[in-house]
Amino acid sequence: MxxxxxxxxxxxxxxxxxxxxxxxxxxxxxxxxxxxxxxxxxxxxxxxxxxxxxxxxxxxxxxxxxxYDHVLDxxxxxxLIPKRFAHTGGPVSLDTYFAMARGNQGAVACxxxxxxxxxxxxxxxxxxxxxxxxxxxxxxxxxxxxxxxxxxxxxxxxxxxxxxxxxxxxxxxxxxxxxxxxxxxxxxxxxxxxxxxxxxxxxxxxxxxxxxxxxxxxxxxxxxxxxxxxxxxxxxxxxxxxxxxxxxxxxxxxxxxxxxxxxxxxxxxxxxxxxxxxxxxxxxxxxxxxxxxxxxxxxxxxxxxxxxxxxxxxxxxxxxxxxxxxxxxxxxPVEAAQETGLRxxxxxxxxxxxxxxxxxxxxxxxxxxxxxxxxxxxxxxxxxxxxxxxxxFRHVSGLRETLANLSSEDFQRSHPFSERKQLQAESHPLPLFPTTTIGSFPQSADVRRARRKWRAGEWSEEQYESFLRDETARWIGIQEEIGLDVLVHGEFERTDMVEYFSDKLDGYSKTANGWVQSYGSRCVKPPIIHGDVAFLSPMTVKESVYAQSLTDKKVKGMLTGPTTMIRWSFVRDDLPVSEISLQIGYALRKEVEALEKEGIGIIQVDEPALREGLPLKQIDWKAYLEQAVQSFRLATSSVQPDTQIHTHMCYSEFHDIIEAIQALDADVISIESSRSHGELVRSFEEKTYTQGIGLGIYDIHSPRIPEEEEMARTIERALRVLPPSLFWINPDCGLKTRNEKETVESLVRMIQVAHRLREQWNETITPASR
Known part of the structure; x- marks a missing residue:
């Protein structure tokens, strides 16, 4: 045999x-x-x-x-050691190896x-x-x-x-x-x-x-x-x-x-x-x-x-x-035997x-x-x-019938972007080259300690809520002091951008120790989609409204989009992904509407995983992208025209999907461009993009503080093909993994670059075109 x-x-x-x-x-x-x-x-x-x-x-x-990573190995x-790391031959030292992965003050990471x-x-x-x-x-x-x-x-x-x-x-x-x-x-x-x-x-x-x-x-x-x-x-x-x-x-x-x-x-x-x-x-x-x-x-x-x-x-x-x-x-993850808390x-x-x-x-x-x-x-x-x-517990009565009866109007904004842009400029007056961040601020030792005490029962719900409010207020103050234009509440209540929402939606379960590697030492704990996904109650309104009450500047509501919720979860295998995606989009639609009802006029629905889920064979791309666009638009299309919808995407080759990004019909999209050393700009040199865009101009995954000139070079190339009136300035991703000193110093430099650009461009941009 x-x-x-x-x-x-x-x-x-x-x-x-x-x-x-x-x-x-x-x-x-x-x-x-x-x-x-x-x-x-x-x-x-x-x-x-x-x-x-x-x-x-x-x-x-x-x-x-x-x-760190087998490809890096x-x-x-x-x-294959770039010259900027000054490798002199022979086996690669750990310092050089980690510098390639994470960067150092003398060289940007790969x-x-x-x-x-x-x-x-x-x-x-x-x-x-x-x-x-x-x-x-x-x-x-x-x-x-x-x-x-x-x-x-x-x-x-x-x-x-x-x-x-x-x-x-x-x-x-x-x-x-x-x-x-x-x-x-x-x-x-x-x-x-x-x-x-x-x-x-x-x-x-x-x-x-x-x-x-x-x-x-x-x-x-x-x-x-x-x-x-x-x-x-x-x-x-x-x-x-x-x-x-x-x-x-x-x-x-x-x-x-x-x-x-x-x-x-x-x-x-x-x-x-x-x-x-x-x-x-x-x-x-x-x-x-x-x-x-x-x-x-x-x-x-x-x-x-x-x-x-x-x-x-x-x-x-x-x-x-x-x-x-x-x-x-x-x-x-490694071992399911530890998961004793699941149904x-x-x-x-x-x-x-x-x-x-x-x-x-x-x-x-x-x-x-x-x-x-x-x-x-x-x-x-x-x-x-x-x-x-x-x-x-896997089934939600009536949900599938509701989704089957959606009309084309449920997937369309009421006004085209050209009209929304003017209405939003009136509702949210901002300077040329507005500055913002992607959403999260450092999850410090104090934040992690507070969460552990709360989960262990050492802190009451009231103590934990008080800590989160204090941390939010502190960072609203920091953002105002350094001069950011659109603020965020900081997401101190969130361990992970998917897990947080999975805890609050029907149809999800979370593990106790189901960790997997994302990059380097960064591990994530993907939730499990075990059944039909449905909205239960507002998930982010309390934190967003509180943060907005602390400032006269606009504070963004922060959500995670349907494709990312799927891509960063372990997904049930008995339903088509397209159906699950619509379920999540419909649940997020209710959250977007709840935020808008409470006066949050800028709402970011992040899709960092959209490009990564692209099928490996081009023949399968069309169906996947149509599904991703459809679920995003279901989540975001019911708002008023002066409500500004943002989204964010992470490391990817975006020139393959520029048309799909445009089809999302987001008012502003932020995309990473720092680690690719501005190569993303090539996509916009070859294909026209007509809506608001923020290129992430410094790498938050590296502990190094970016130089102003590095950031300026990326922006200057982009402005050859992108209109200044639609250009935003931001880091390339959330700042959760960085420490406070790195975060503040990097943002200060980023804002200084924005001020330089305003001085350079204000005389050539008429108010009507902003």
Whole structure:
């Protein structure tokens, strides 16, 4: 019988209690030194590897552990260190490594953006003409040898050369083939040769870019690259791993000269199944099937997946079967056993990383020995899923009928932007180049301490409310003092921009310890959409009205948009996302109306996740964007024309979706442009944008204080193509993660830049055009 084994693609780095995060932040704060940090991280690596080994994983990944980001690790390994970090060669120091990720006072950080269509951020590698890539150290080799000392013969994981180059910047498209074949492939050859010499058997080459739109010319380059890699280390077997969608050109994929191919049978199920049926699978290659969902937290329907495996087995006869998650498990929390506070039906229906590895072992046993060998597990699994699906708390009476009866008028503002602009100028008189922030202010130690005391019952509701009001009043005063034009209340009551609203909407649950990595040490706790989402009562009105009572300046109401509420949650899997999106949009519509009724005339509905959710294949973009625009407009279209709707979007390549951004019909949109060093402006050089816009002109994810000239350069380029009368000035994101000193000093410099611009432009802009 063909061998059946299990593999894992990657394990969560953060630890069941976020130990990884705590070690990193202790190091950055100077509480531990480099030796102590490395020792603590080594302990975590060993623990993670042993856990996977004990769960019965045959091929345990090594080299997936990182001190910040696996893409940054690959860039550092190959010497892709921008000149501004003054690296002098050899292995990259921790200081340089973290400077690339976070910046320092002498150099801006590398760009950060989303990892495909997930909620994880990676650091973008930069190619520079003056920098010759070279192997600084063989990180997968070190990880392999370390694991071997602990009795684990692991499977080294590398980000493949095609995907690495696709995710990088700093080169022209006509350089792609040479960079791939003449620059990167020789470095990969060296890594693989050394792994072969060390005794590695399999190496996992992650190539998720192969599920995107790859053209025939690129496939020819990929074929040449992998021909060279397999020749360089002939005794080493390469598993070419795809995930997040189906393979774009399956016949080209299975012809590649590798020893195994990994396919996602969860998020790429239909396309990959169709390809397996139409084209088969090579009998001399290992077929690695991503049969467990690595991106969501629901239990796997084991009986259904076992039946699916049997169907595939009847069609193809690979050299070997591997069963594995659909992608790395870094996208899910570590252990569901800690979630004792959920409703029993819901708690019985979820599986985090460790539970998913248990499911993998059960499926492998059933696939090897038949379903009777796992009959008890199958019955328990089926019963748990059925109890949850039938739970009464998942349904809101009448909601679906209400949404089905919406008319086109529910998705349209009453006046076009050209008319709203004049009405809003009268209601909200602002100077040229108005300044604002994105919403949140620093969550200081005092804020976090107050929240802990309140949650622990040490503070009463009244004590906590009094603290929040005092903090809000203090920051309203700071904003007035430094001269911001449109203020925010600071969001001190919010731990997270999605979790806060999920606590107040029907249809959501939150976990106690369901943390996942967002970027670096930043971890988030995505809520769970378990049922129909519906408005219960006003969620932000009290805080917004109080803040507005403290000042004569305008204070923005702050909400999180429907697409972001979905993208940053674990979403129910029994309804189309389009239907869930409308439910959330309708709930937010009621909150927007409640804010407006209480006199809040500027309301920001943030959609930082809109671009990140864009499907990986362009053919699927239209339906996704129409859904995102529709739900946003449902949330925001019922207000009066003089109510100003803002939105905000984070790190992304926006030139792909400028038309959709325009279709949102927001009065003002703020977009990040600092880490991309103003490259976003290219989108507006190529395509016209006619509504208010604020380009985020400094990076809030870095502890460095921005120089005025840096900010001015970004603005000056933008003003070549964007009208000054519609231009706002703001940071690139919320300021929750920064400290107070950094925040105030950075905002003061930003406001000084705005004042300089007003002096420069006031004489050339007539009052009527403002």
């Amino acid at each position: 063909t061998a059946i084994r299990t593999g894992n693609l990657g394990y969560p780095r953060i630890g069941s209690n976020r130990e990884w995060k705590k070690h990193l932040e202790s190091y950055w704060a100077g509480k531990i030194d480099e030796t102590q940090l490395k020792e603590q991280m080594k302990k975590l690596r060993r623990q993670y590897l042993k856990t996977q080994q004990e769960k019965g994983v045959d091929w345990v990944p090594v080299g997936d552990f990182t001190f 690959t860039a550092a390994m190959f010497g 760009e950060m953006t989303k990892w495909f269509n997930t909620n994880y951020h990676y650091i973008v590698p930069e190619f520079e003409p003056e920098i010759t890539p070279l192997l600084t150290e063989n990180k997968p080799l070190k990880a392999f040898e370390e694991a071997k000392q602990w009795g684990i013969k692991g499977k080294p994981v590398l980000l493949g050369p095609f995907t690495l180059l696709k995710l990088s910047k700093g080169y022209d498209s006509n350089q792609f083939a040479d960079l791939l074949l003449e620059t990167l492939v020789p470095l990969y050859e060296q890594v693989l040769k050394e792994l072969e010499t060390a005794g590695a058997e399999w190496v996992q080459m992650d190539e998720p870019s192969l599920v995107t739109d790859v053209n025939p010319k690129e496939w020819s380059w990929i074929d040449r690259a992998y021909s060279r890699l397999t020749t360089a280390a002939p005794r080493l077997r390469l598993l070419l791993q795809t995930y997040f969608d189906s393979a774009t050109a399956y016949p080209s994929l299975i012809r590649l000269p590798v020893h195994g191919i990994g396919l996602d049978l969860v998020h790429g199920k239909k396309g990959n199944l169709d390809s397996l049926q139409a084209h088969g699978f090579p009998a001399d290659k290992t077929l690695a099937l991503g049969i467990i969902d690595g991106r969501n937290i629901w239990k796997t329907p084991l009986a259904e997946q076992l039946k699916l495996l049997e169907q595939i087995q009847s069609r193809v006869k690979p050299a070997e079967w591997w069963l594995q998650p659909s992608c790395s498990l870094l996208h899910v 029993p039906e819901l708690a019985g229906a979820i599986a985090f990383a460790n539970e998913k590895l248990d499911e993998l072992a059960v499926l492998a046993k059933g696939f090897k020995h038949g379903k009777t060998s796992i009959s008890d597990s199958l019955q328990e699994n089926t019963d748990a899923i059925k109890r949850f699906r039938n739970a009464s």
